Amino acid sequence: MTRLLVTGGAGFIGSNFVHHVIENTDHHVTVLDKLTYAGNRASLDRLPDDRFTFVQGDICNAELVDGLFSTVDAVVHYAAESHNDNSLDNPRPFLDTNIVGTYTLLEAARHHGTRYHHISTDEVYGDLELDDPQRFTEHTPYNPSSPYSSTKAGSDLLVRAWVRSFGVQATISNCSNNYGPYQHVEKFIPRQITNVIRGIRPKLYGAGLNVRDWIHADDHSSAVLTILERGRIGETYLIGADGEKDNKTVVELILRLMGQEPDAYDHVNDRAGHDLRYAIDSSKLRDELGWMPRFQDFEAGLAATIDWYQANEDWWAPAKDATEAFYAKKGQ
Ligand code: NAD
Ligand code: TDX
Numbered sequence: 001m002t003r004l005l006v007t008g009g010a011g012f013i014g015s016n017f018v019h020h021v022i023e024n025t026d027h028h029v030t031v032l033d034k035l036t037y038a039g040n041r042a043s044l045d046r047l048p049d050d051r052f053t054f055v056q057g058d059i060c061n062a063e064l065v066d067g068l069f070s071t072v073d074a075v076v077h078y079a080a081e082s083h084n085d086n087s088l089d090n091p092r093p094f095l096d097t098n099i100v101g102t103y104t105l106l107e108a109a110r111h112h113g114t115r116y117h118h119i120s121t122d123e124v125y126g127d128l129e130l131d132d133p134q135r136f137t138e139h140t141p142y143n144p145s146s147p148y149s150s151t152k153a154g155s156d157l158l159v160r161a162w163v164r165s166f167g168v169q170a171t172i173s174n175c176s177n178n179y180g181p182y183q184h185v186e187k188f189i190p191r192q193i194t195n196v197i198r199g200i201r202p203k204l205y206g207a208g209l210n211v212r213d214w215i216h217a218d219d220h221s222s223a224v225l226t227i228l229e230r231g232r233i234g235e236t237y238l239i240g241a242d243g244e245k246d247n248k249t250v251v252e253l254i255l256r257l258m259g260q261e262p263d264a265y266d267h268v269n270d271r272a273g274h275d276l277r278y279a280i281d282s283s284k285l286r287d288e289l290g291w292m293p294r295f296q297d298f299e300a301g302l303a304a305t306i307d308w309y310q311a312n313e314d315w316w317a318p319a320k321d322a323t324e325a326f327y328a329k330k331g332q
Contacts, residue, residue, distance in 0.1 A: 002027045005072040007059050007105065008079030009033055012183040013119070013217050015043035017076065020221035022051055032068060033079065034058045036093075042315055043182045059101035062108070069108040074115040074228060077105055080155075083186055084123075084148045085332075088272055091147035098151035099158070106162040109170065116170040117228050118159045122213070122238070123149035124174060127275035130211065135279040136174075138236050145273050156236075163234045171231040173224060175239035176280045179301065180217035181308040185316050186323050188212075189302070192251055192265075193309045194316055196258045200324070203332060206270035208248030211277035215241040216295035226291045240280025241293035250302075257303050269331040 004021065008014040009031030021027050030053040033039045044054060057064045059079050069075065079101060081087065081094040102118070109116040125136045126143030142157075144150040162168040183190045192202040223239040231237060252262040285291050295301045309316060 002074060003030070003072040004028065005030050005032060005068055005075040007032050007075070007077045008039070010035055010039035010041055010043055010054075011078060011082070012038075012187075013178055013220055014078035015040075015182045016180060016217035017078065017221040017224060018044060018047070018052070020218060021225065022047055024222075025225070028052070030055060030068065030072060032057055032059065032065070036081075037319070038082065038184050040182070040315065060096060060104050062104050065104050065108045066111065069112040069114050072114065074117070075105065075109065076117045076119065076224060076228065077102065078119045080119075080152070081148065083184075084146045085186070085271060085327075085330075087146055087148035087151075091151075094147050094151040098148075098155050102155035102158055106158060106168060106170075109168050110162060110166045113169070115228070116159075116168060117224065117231075118156065118170060118172045119224065120156050120172055120174045121149065121152050122174050122176045122240070122278045122280055123275065124153040124156055125278075128277040128279055130209070130277055132277070135281040136238060137281045138238055138284055145275050169233050171227050171233065172236040173227055173239050174236065174280075175220050175223070176213035176215050176241075176243070176278055178217045178220050179214055180305055181312070182315070183217075184323075185320050186326075188247065189250065189254070189305065190309060190316065191323070192254050193258070193306050194320055196254065196260060197310065197313070198320065202251050202254065202265035203268045203327065204247055204251050204265055205268060205274060205332065208251065208267070209246050209276075210274060211244050211246045211279070213240050213279050214243035214245060214250075214298055215239065215293065216301045219293040219295050222294065223285060223291050226289050227285070230289050237285045237289070238280050238282050239285060240282040241295065243298055244277075244279055245298065253299065253302060254306065257299070257306055271332075
């Protein structure tokens with residue numbers, strides 16, 4: 001049995017990963033999570049006591065981190081400040097958690113010789129034109145646009161330096177936009193679903209022509225496990241499921257699946273510096289490690305996600321009003 005430390009395991013993708021690991025392996029999981037506004041302990045309810053431990057704490061706390069590294073075989077690092085709109089409002093926590101937090105974990109990995117997998121985003125590559133035939137690959141130069149994506153890019157570069165300079169046993173993955181259960185209502189898809197449930201019209205930034213490359217969070221989890229088990233040390237793998245859709249199409253699909261008129265949404269102020277298009281070429285991961293996504297039907301995955309938000313209002317309702325008040329101040 002492998003003992004895993006999962007940082008940020010009470011967040012959206014981290015909690016999906018913890019459920020995936022408990023269901024598909026015999027590993028033991030320790031979650032280290034600060035429970036910021038984005039973390040939710042309830043996302044980890046009903047996990048077996050003999051397979052799962054929860055520790056509330058900050059990844060910037062070197063003493064705490066060092067102690068935890070001495071008890072595990074491998075670390076998967078999800079914890080981050082993750083929302084672009086928040087990073088435009090107040091960048092500071094992004095520097096602390098994404099840069100200093102990653103540095104703190106890398107130092108512990110160096111001292112303990114711990115296998116370390118770093119979770120990152122396709123946003124480090126900047127954006128593409130709508131008609132660009134190229135997609136992002138592991139060779140695309142870094143060109144981040146926002147405070148969020150620049151701190152993620154900085155954290156990736158720290159990992160590369162710690163591999164080369166100190167021999168840290170690390171891999172990196174950069175994934176496209178995730179959807180699925182347990183995603184905070186600040187993010188695009190859950191915001192629109194919960195708006196419709198509440199009788200609020202969905203809000204589309206600008207013209208809604210921006211393209212995101214959607215992948216189900218469970219497919220992200222299976223890719224990360226694959227890289228953890230078979231990835232080559234020092235390598236970066238891009239994770240994506242060929243799911244490019246523009247935002248307008250996604251909002252119209254949510255409305256149709258929820259029995260509303262497809263044009264029952266509002267155009268609101270655009271995001272500053274809004275990236276136009278992300279698109280991932282995940283050939284390296286597929287060809288080298290044999291990974292394949294399981295959720296190939298976006299409409300079916302989205303319908304299941306809508307069902308989850310309809311059935312789990314207790315989980316998301318406490319954050320909804322404050323989130324909408326934040327957006328209202330910005331005309332979004
Ligand atoms: P999230 O905001 O839902 O969750 C982040 C979690 O980290 C929360 O539980 C929070 O409490 C915890 N956290 C924040 N600061 C912490 C700190 N200092 N110490 C300990 N815990 C802390 O984020 P998410 O969407 O699940 O993203 C997880 C990771 O995946 C991030 O690294 C993000 O960059 C990456 N990623 C996200 C997406 C996406 O579509 N959401 C896509 C690609 C990569
Ligand atoms: O209300 C909205 N209306 C809208 O049109 C919101 C919240 C968003 N949008 C647009 C902005 C983006 O083009 O939808 C798209 C998706 O927005 P977000 O959910 O905020 O995601 P994005 O900015 O693309 O970043 C996400 O994917 C990459 C995650 O939040 C990041 O953590 C990850 O790195």
